[in-house]
Amino acid sequence: MTQRRKLVPGRIVAATHNPGKIPELTALFAPHGFEVVSAGELGLPEPVEDGDSFEANAKIKALAAAKGANLPALADDSGLAVDALNGAPGIYSARWAGPGKDFAVAMQRVNDALAEEEAADRSARFVSALCVAWPDGHTETFVGDVRGELVWPPRGEKGFGYDPIFVAEGKTQTFAEMEPEAKHAMSHRANAFSHLLSAIL
Numbered sequence: 001m002t003q004r005r006k007l008v009p010g011r012i013v014a015a016t017h018n019p020g021k022i023p024e025l026t027a028l029f030a031p032h033g034f035e036v037v038s039a040g041e042l043g044l045p046e047p048v049e050d051g052d053s054f055e056a057n058a059k060i061k062a063l064a065a066a067k068g069a070n071l072p073a074l075a076d077d078s079g080l081a082v083d084a085l086n087g088a089p090g091i092y093s094a095r096w097a098g099p100g101k102d103f104a105v106a107m108q109r110v111n112d113a114l115a116e117e118e119a120a121d122r123s124a125r126f127v128s129a130l131c132v133a134w135p136d137g138h139t140e141t142f143v144g145d146v147r148g149e150l151v152w153p154p155r156g157e158k159g160f161g162y163d164p165i166f167v168a169e170g171k172t173q174t175f176a177e178m179e180p181e182a183k184h185a186m187s188h189r190a191n192a193f194s195h196l197l198s199a200i201l
Contacts, residue, residue, distance in 0.1 A: 007072060007200045009033030015065035015133075020160030025074065027184050028094055028193045032201055036074075044068040054078065054091055054129035055082075055141050062133035062178050070090045070135050076189060078128035082110060082150065084119035093162065104154070106164035107165050111152050122150045126166065126175075128188040130196055140200050144191025160182065 009032060014079075017040040026036045031193065039061075039199045042076045047064035051057040061075035079093030089096040089110065097106040114122065131141045147169050153166030156176025163175035168186060175183050184190055 003141060004199050005134070007132055011035045011037060011071055012132075013042065013044075013065045013069045013071050014038045015044075015073045016040070018160075021076060021189075023180065024184050024187070025076065026187055028073075028179075028190065029143045032091075033196075039065045039068070039073075042069055045135040049077070049091075051077075054127055054142065055131070058129040059080040059133070059139055062131040062139060063137065066133040066135050067137075072135075073133050075131050076128055076135070077131075077191075078126065080110070080124055080166070080187060081127055081174060082122075082124040083116070083119055083138070085110070085113055088113070097191060102162050106156055107162060108159075109149065110162070110165070114150070124148060124150050124166065125164075126139035126188040128192045130189070130192040132196065132200065140196070142192045142195040142199065144188050144193070144195060146186060146188045146191060 005108055012034050014022060016038055017088050022038050024119055029036050044065055049057040049060055051060055058075045058077035063072045065073035065082050079090055081090050082088040088101045100115050125145045127145045128180050129141060129143045135141045148167050150165050155174045159176030166175050
């Protein structure tokens, strides 16, 4: 087992152009002495995500941001994996929203696909791969998930992405109906972050 590299508090680049992810990443990192700045704010280009897994795509994004900003960078690649759809949309979760990133379209596609399969099983999970990269090319990756089931029609205005159709195990509200603090405390990203926290912070 190779030695984990520790992350030193300070500025860290969130390798994302999705403004919905920034408050959640800030909420996770700020208490540990980090100032989170996004790749979008720094004007860094979005790299081509052509990996075949959440981990691979997170690594591509983190390395591009770390080298572009010459700072440690954190990338999250996350998505919805639906059991009855063989894990789809999975790494293509954002692409299902189309070029306009309209997640109403993406949620409808998921619901239509389940109807087409005549699937009674609506279980799904959100998966998050968090990758921390350094400008010298070193990376550390952590994966977390949260299981639940899909509901229709979408409910709630507080989340982003597929949050309005996802109810976590043991809960009655969708992620988009929950207060952000409650969602952040139990999300797939929080799960991955807890692994990161114990290993490299």
